[in-house]
Amino acid sequence: MIYFRFLDIPAYFIAYIIISFFGLCIGSFLNVCIYRLPLEDPAERSLVKRSSHCPKCGAKIRFYDNVPVFSWLILKGKCRNCKEPISKRYPLVESLNWFLYMLALTFIDVMNYPVHAILIALFFSVLIVIGFIDYDTMEIYPSQLGLIVILAVLDVIFGHTITIPQRIIGALAISVPFFIIGEVSRIFIKKKYGEDFRGIELGDTFLMLVSGLLIGPKCICASALIGIFTAAVVGIIAKAKGKESKLAFGPYLAIGLVFGSLFGNQMIDWYLNMLKAPEVYSMLLR
Ligand SMILES: [Zn+2]
Known part of the structure; x- marks a missing residue:
């Protein structure tokens, strides 16, 4: 059942933009989780303390090179510093999270159950991390x-x-x-x-x-x-x-x-x- 017909077009458009933004940004954070949570060293496992850096050369990734999906495309999948390829998994996880949020927005009755829709979208994010780490x-x-x-x-x-x-x-x-x-x-x-x-x-x-x-x-x-x-x-x-x-x-x-x-x-x-x-x-x- 498709529920966005219950929203008028401008409201749907705004919801789409906002949810896209959250989908991509949270997707970017999921990459950090997938990469760091299985690490042995507890200090390296921290999800918030260290800024992002290239896993090959260790160069700090600047904020303008850390925009979900788009930076990967602009840099053609290579590190700006060492030109080593960056895993396709990063843009994949970000766009997957975005896509699943779009599915949640489309197929859950957001007008009547807005909190449920948000919780299911977050559930999808947890599932992405569980799936990739497993x-x-x-x-x-x-x-x-x-x-x-x-x-x-x-x-x-x-x-x-x-x-x-x-x-x-x-x-x-x-x-x-x-x-x-x-x-x-x-x-x-x-x-x-x-x-x-x-x-x-x-x-x-x-x-x-x-x-x-x-x-x-x-x-x-x-x-x-x-x-x-x-x-x-x-x-x-x-x-x-x-x-x-x-x-x-x-x-x-x-x-x-x-x-x-x-x-x-x-x-x-x-x-x-x-x-x-x-x-x-x-x-x-x-
Ligand atoms: Zn590098």
Whole structure:
């Protein structure tokens, strides 16, 4: 459902400009998080203390070379000082965050649920960080999950979307099956290969638990379906190309959670309505 038709055109235009600005600036900060949070040295891990610098030559990046996306394009993806290439990931993360904010503005009922829309946009930002760090390090940090809990609590107080019992069902709907699958697969893997690891990691399980608290039962189920499907497709392609088969699940769950939180209710309602339709039963019972 597209909601911006509820806004008159000038208001929508202004909202679009403001949200674009925040999307790009927060996207730029997400790059710092993705780059610094996995670092070993706690002093280097600080997100605010040090100014940005080129990872190759160490030159300080001036404010006019630090404008999201545009600076990368103007500098043609190279450091002004040492001319070494700057990773495409920087503009990618910034434009991805901008794009997801645009999706939130377009597909969430911002007129009736403005705070919920902002919280979901911030949820997308956390998911970008979780997805990229899990892709790099195969780890999801408790601090990242804690941020989602805070968003869920704020949504309870200001969001006015779903009830607390719905949130509890949402938290358990996917995390409990994921936990059971993880435990059962661990027993099998240990018996067969003698290695101790889970088919679904605890980080992924907790990600679905805290996200369910924020987005509720329908959206979390849709998210899990999209995430598992995406991971399966990518896994099959990777296997066909002969690449390593063990991949981080987090990035695919993050993709699932983005689309699940935007379209999950419609997806599940459509599915349930289809089951309710009498022609389905006459077809099955024939
Ligand atoms: Zn440099």
